[in-house]
Amino acid sequence: MLSEQSAATVRATLPVVGAAIGQITERFYDGLFAARPELLRDLFNRGNQAAGTQRQALAGSVAAFATHLVEHPDTRPDAMLTRIAHKHASLGIAPEQYALVHEHLFAAIVEVLGEAVTDEVAAAWDEVYWLMANALIAIEKRLYDEQGGPSWxxxxxxxxxxxxxxxxxxxxxxxxxxxxxxxxxxxxxxxxxxxxxxxxxxxxxxxxxxxxxxxxxxxxxxxxxxxxxxxxxxxxxxxxxxxxxxxxxSEPYGDLVLDEVPDSTPVLLASAGIGVTPMIPMLAHLAATGHPAPVTVVHADRSPADHALRADHETYAAKLPAAAVHLWYEQDAPTGAHTGRADLTGVTVHPGTRAYLCGPLPFMRAVRAQLIEKGVSPADVHYEVFGPDLWLAGA
Missing domain, CATH: 2.40.30.10 (Translation factors)
Known part of the structure; x- marks a missing residue:
């Protein structure tokens, strides 16, 4: 992992770099797209660039990776790296593109921090970057190998x-x-x-x-x-x-997946809005395998008319021997559903539950907090963020 000399330098400069990381990532993208406009046209999400969310996500991932290296030098944040690698693989990112990112990212660091970037500081953060980049390249290679290579x-x-x-x-x-x-x-x-x-x-x-x-x-x-x-x-x-x-x-990617769940493991699937989409195949799989343990379905939406795939939600849940469905609608809630936003206070959460969440960040944060309060292990709460991972960025 990070060398002792670089770890000391990164630890000392992390507050300064962290405070400026948003400005650094903004300059990075400006420089990258000025030099390679085709990347903004045909690879990067123009909507996320316009909204600034991609800059936030990049800043959050770099800061989180560096912080992990100095606080936990003997481990690697594989969950974060795997999530990023799946997204990169779905885009067809190639190893040589990491050198291009390095060039423009470090130009932005020097531009923003100026004389504070001594040779020692540059070398330490260079080590951080390539530790992260090479880890991603290795994971992406494995994903490509599994799928027969990057392809459309x-x-x-x-x-x-x-x-x-x-x-x-x-x-x-x-x-x-x-x-x-x-x-x-x-x-x-x-x-x-x-x-x-x-x-x-x-x-x-x-x-x-x-x-x-x-x-x-x-x-x-x-x-x-x-x-x-x-x-x-x-x-x-x-x-x-x-x-x-x-x-x-592309071929299928993504690390929020329903792996083989032991028959004795309760499952909770919580979604809001269009976050229902990954939950439907999970529910379909549980129904097809006749999962005998309790399955709790939680969904929140604006109204029943806005609840996409509602028939699938209900049909698959009805096929399970021990399923409970809890629905919340902000308006026009029918009999049996709740009015307002999702609240797990009255929902039975069984011991040993494995939970999967997808929806807006405030929804997932609230549900995760309630699940942990009810005794669910944080390691058993899995989530998917549509778009840049702003949970990581602290947004």
Whole structure:
């Protein structure tokens, strides 16, 4: 791990670098895109760049990695690295791109911190960067090896279903008719398509169908603001993609997955809004395997009319021998559902529960806190953040 000399330097300079990391990442992206504009056009999410969330996520990951190295020198934050590596693999990131990032990141550090970046400081943070980069490269290589290498494949839309006013489901089949790799419940694919200005933007969407089929199913929520980079892909898919349209999809990736759960292990699936999408294949898998232990389904939404995939939620839960469904709606809650935001106070959480969360950050933070209060081990609470991981960034 980090050498003793570099660890001392990083520990001493971490407060200064941490205080300036937001400014550093802003300068980094400005420099990178000035030198390589095609990366913003065809690789990086323009919506996240416009909103500043990607800068926040990068700053949070670098600071968290450096802090871990000096506080826990004998271990590595593999959970964080694996999450990042899955996202990178879904985008097709190549090892040589890390040298490009290094060039512009360290130029930004020198620009922001000036004379404070002595040779000793530069060497120490260089070591931090390459420890993180090489760890990611190794994990990404393993992921690529499992999938047969980074690849994009053409898929044809076979059906379009309007789930709610703001959510559309697309069913897709491979255009080449070749066999399809199965996915693990909870994984996502990257979707790449050309927008009206010629940019080939990429977004990740959870696979919302049941595993074990030759099709892919994604459910896309339209994000307001389609005339700006924020929401441009979802608005494009809603407006322009119909049956017989063709999209490019990556292989499945993502580390929020429902691994084989022992029959005696209770499971809790908590979602809000479009966060329901990875929960449906998890619930479908539990139903298909007849999971005998208690399964608790928690979902919160604006109204029943906004609850995408609600029929799947109810159908799969009904197939389980010991399932309990708890629904919260901010308005128009029917009999049996709750009005307001999700609150686990009255929900039975069984000992030994393994929990999976997906939804807005405030929702996941609140649910996680209540689960821990009810005795769930923090190690057994797993989550998925759509977009840049701002939980890590402290947002």
């Amino acid at each position: 494949r053409l898929w044809e839309v076979t059906e379009r279903v309007q789930e709610t006013p703001d959510v559309v489901t697309f069913r897709l089949r491979p255009l080449d008719g070749a066999p399809v790799r199965d996915f693990r419940p909870g994984q996502y694919v990257s979707v790449r398509t050309a927008l009206s200005d010629g940019a080939r933007q990429i977004r990740q969407y959870s696979l919302s169908g049941a595993p074990g089929t030759s099709e892919r199913r994604i459910s896309v929520k339209r994000v307001p603001g389609g005339t700006t980079p924020q929401g441009e892909m979802s608005n494009h898919l809603h407006a322009r993609v119909h049956e017989r349209s063709v999209l490019e999809l």
